[in-house]
Amino acid sequence: MKALAFDAIATAVQARFPAVLVQKADNGQMALRVPKASIVDVAHFLRTDAQLAFDGLSDLTAFDTLKYPSTPPQDDICVVYVLFSYTHRHKVLLKVHAERAACDVPTVSGEWPAALYFEREVWDLFGVRFVGHPSLRRIMTPDDWEGHPLRKDYLYPATYNGVAHLRDGQHFEAAPPRSGGPL
Amino acid sequence: MSGFGYAVDTFAAWLAGGEPGWLAVSVAVLAVWVLPLMLLVFPVAALGQILERKIAAAIQRRVGPNSAGLDGPLRFGFRLMLFFLPRERQDRVFKAFCNFPPVRSILLVSRRLGLGQLAADGIKMLGKEDIVPAGADGMVFRLAPYLALAGAFLPFCVVPFGQHLVMLETEVSALFAVAVSGIVVVALKMAGWGSGSKWSLLGGMRAVAQLVSYEIPIGLAVGGAVLWSGSMDLHAIVGQQYEPGVFSLLGWNALQTPFLAVLMVVFFVAGLAECQRSPFDMAEAESELVSGFNTEYSGLRWGLFAMAEYTEMLLVGALLATLFLGGYQSPIGEEWICSLAPWLEVPIHVALLGAKVVAVYLLMMWIRWTLPRYRVDQVMRLAWLVLVPLCLVSLFGIALTLLAAGGTEPGEPFGRVAARPRAALGWLGHLVGWAIPVAVGAWLVVMAKKKHGQVHPALQRLTGGRS
Amino acid sequence: MNPSDRPGNRDDEQIVLSSVDEFLAWGKEHSLFYLLFATACCGIELMQAGGPRYDVDRLGMIPRATPRQADLMIVAGTITHKMASRVRTLWEQMTEPRWVVSMGSCANSGGPFSKWSYSVLNGIDKYVPVDVYIPGCPPRPEALIDGVMALRDRVRRYRTLGERDTTPHVVAGHDAPFGGHCKVPDFGKPPEGKA
Incomplete structure (x- = not known):
């Protein structure tokens, strides 16, 4: 058992996959940005390599980069993989960017079965289509829901099931108060 | 002799004025046995539900039902009696009556004890909508609660309540009691299957698996007492336990050999499971199966199921007392009680049996509100890997003890029960x-x-x- | 119009039946079995109301796990659009006569989620008819018991053959912290040296 630091993990991955970039977030969080096409290969390498042995997928989530303070402005959906190794007790973050219009990412459920539910959730709330997922259905919202609510350009439905979204006398005045800042 | 016992025979002979025909016997059975038995057993079983709520409250440091008193039924009674008066006058008379100090105190105490709760629950159940689900098998669904109640009530026919108080005197009454209570298994299965609901079906399956498994230790425990007493007649088993002198409890089966004491405990534990009581209430486990086999039952039908459960608790208490604790006999001075006049002896004996039954009843409630529930496989393991071997060892021990005694001695004649040979x-x-x-x-x-x-x-x- | 003046509800119209009906209503009033379900933090207060301190069993209320045997549905907590149809199904499975209490802001109107959440239903009354609304976020058990007392007034007026009173009743006075006019138990001063 030997826990590796992020740099060592990044070096090991980049030696095998030169297209993988190291990315530092505003809050100092280090992550590996993986090209969409090679995510399954990278995942397989991370899981099976004896030095890395990421045998657990702790989380699979996403965020919308629209309105994200960056130059040039972007509008990708970023899928985040949080990996943990129970063998070596180290962890790493992977990020995969998918275009807003054609939002599809290969599934990693072949590597970690835990991804089956996570990917359904990300599909439901962000509209990321995971190619190869055996049963990509909505999991949080009702089956007949329209749109993907956590996208930043999502418009609230006026009614659902014949029930108005706002009560009598309620109306949207302005943008909801947000504390601002990335994420 | 009709085979229905002394009380029925006497009453039927008095009715017919000679040798009774089948009609006189039927009327006598209804009048002497079925009606009094129902009036005795069902109210106690119904009261048990309120008693249980009060006991649960006491165990959980709550107060329990204390808002429903006797004033509701009393007001209804006043309305009926004073039907000729306008409502305001009725109300005024009722209020004046309630404010009369002794009445007031009685009403307050009845409220504090929650005496009206039973009436309120019953009235509410009467008024509830009676639903037979669309997917249900109507006939089976409707029949099941009555069958459950019948299965729980019928074995009381052979339980001796006193010297002259046995409804059905047969040579095989112990076998009869165990066999007839098996009807409950069918009833629960019918309820589970007939409801057309998956929770009911699962609950019914569990109930059947559990009840069938626990009938074996029950049967073996009854067999132990039968082996010791050399008779399958419950009244003869009671007679066998008679001991003249001051300490009559020395003759009770539970104190004869440790094996019989063990069998008594086994009978009690298996009896808990037969009643679907905690910690063996697998069939109604709320956290897993909404409410088990009675999920789809509403109103009075559900009330009948609850009634059957409490009646069966009474039955377990009665059989336990009869087989192992001397039946209706007193722990001390039984010889003296037997010598009393029948009008004094009969109520004393009924009260003594009642005391033993209520003791078992209360113990079951105490256990329910104290112990958590077993898992379903643990319930099965307990029956087959612990209770059944324990019963077999005890049966073997009883047989060995009887052999070692090397012979029998004449027992004591006990009232109408003939003396039976006992292990010397x-x-x-x-x-x-x-x-x-x-x-x-x-x-x-x-x-x-x-x-x-x-x-x-x-x-x-x-x-x-x-x- | 006063509900007890509705046609068929005036007790002097039916001499004998009204007495029986009054007795039946007395039974219903004292034996409100509630459906055992809770969807959010109001449920914690609901459980507390059944515990030793507040003990709604005093009023003859015990929880039932199956809607068939329940008289009262206490909607305790946030109801999402997805959950709403399930709540409706449970209500439909309950046997008449049945009552619904909406407990807390979420069930009343969507509460803090009413506007800026896409998924929360803005009031359970859009799906099931509510008899009593209890404000609060969450209401204390005292407030719940106050709501139950208000409901019991309504149950007492229930007549099998009469017209059902469907005016929503809002329990007032619980907007203030610790539930308005309900007496807050005095636990004394906190011990010294602790925050």
Whole structure:
């Protein structure tokens, strides 16, 4: 058992996959940005390599980069993989960017079965289509829901099931108060 | 003789004015037995539900029902009696009556004790909508609660309540009681299947699996008492336990050999499971199966199921007392009670049996509100790997004790029950009969502790504890 | 119009039946079995109301796990659009006569989620008819018991053959912290040296 630091993990991955970039977030969080096409290969390498042995997928989530303070402005959906190794007790973050219009990412459920539910959730709330997922259905919202609510350009439905979204006398005045800042 | 016992025969002969025909016997059975038995058993079973709520409240440091008093039914009574008055006058009379100090105190106390709760629950159930689900098998669904109640009530026919108070005197009444209570299994299965609901079906399956499994230890425990007494007649088993002198409880089966005492405990535990009581209430486990086999039952039908459960608790208490605790006999001075006039002796004996039954009843409630629920596989393991072997060992021990006694002595004649031969143990035999099994048992426990350093792993697994 | 003046509800219209009906209503009033379900933090207060301190069993209320045997549905907590149809199904499975209490802001109107959440239903009354609304976020058990007392007034007026009173009743006075006019138990001063 030997826990590796992020740099060592990044070096090991980049030696095998030169297209993988190291990315530092505003809050100092280090992550590996993986090209969409090679995510399954990278995942397989991370899981099976004896030095890395990421045998657990702790989380699979996403965020919308629209309105994200960056130059040039972007509008990708970023899928985040949080990996943990129970063998070596180290962890790493992977990020995969998918275009807003054609939002599809290969599934990693072949590597970690835990991804089956996570990917359904990300599909439901962000509209990321995971190619190869055996049963990509909505999991949080009702089956007949329209749109993907956590996208930043999502418009609230006026009614659902014949029930108005706002009560009598309620109306949207302005943008909801947000504390601002990335994420 | 009609075979329906002394009381029925006498009453039927009095009705017919000679040799009674079938009609006189039927009327006598209804009048002397079925009606009084129902009036005795069902109210106690219904009261048990309120008693249980009060006991649960006491155990959980709550107050329990204390808002429903007798004033509701009383107001209704006043309305009926004073139907000729306008409502305001009725109300005024009722208020004046309620404010009369003694009445007021009685009403307040009745409220505090929640005496009206039973009436309120019953009235509410009467008024509830009666739903038969669309997917249900209507006939089976409707029949099941009545069958459950019948199965719980019928075995009371053979329970002796007193010297002259046995409804059905047969040579095989112990077998009859065990066999007839098996109807409940069918009823629960019918309820589960007929409801057309998956929770009901699962609950019904569990109920059947559990009840069928636990009938075996029950049967073996009854068999132990039968083996010791040499009769399948419950009244004869009671008579066998008669001991003249001051300490009549020395004749009770539970004190004869340790094996019978063990069988009594086994009977009680298996009886808990037969009633679907906690910790064996697998069939109604709320956290897993909404409400088990009675999920789809509403209103009065559900009330009948609840009634059947409490009636069966009474039955377990009655059979336990009859087989192991001397039936309706007093623990001290039974000889003197037997010599009393019938009008005095009968109520005393009924009250004594009632006291034993209520003691078992309360113990069951105490256990329900104290212990958590077993898992379904643990319930099965307990029946087949613990209770059944325990019963078999005890049966073997009883047979050995009878053999070692080497013969029988004439027993004491007990009222109308003829004297039966008893194992010729004598006081020394009783002493040895207790000493050897207890010593062997203690030795086994000590050896198991020595070998494993602790309690035997099997025992640990059973209790769910860890080393 | 006063509900007890509705046609068929005036007790002097039916001499004998009204007495029986009054007795039946007395039974219903004292035996409100509630459906055992809770969807959010109001449920914690609901459980507390059944515990030793507040003990709604005093009023003859015990929880039932199956809607068939329940008289009262206490909607305790946030109801999402997805859950709403399930709540409706449970209500439909309950046997008449049945009552609904909406407990807390979420069940009343969507509460803090009413506007800026896409998924939360803005009031359970859009799906099931509510008899009593209890404000609060969450209401204390005292407030729940106050709501139950208000409901009991309504149950007492229930007549099998009469017209059902469907005016929503809002329990007032619980907007203030610790539930308005309900007496807050005095636990004394906190011990010294602790925050």
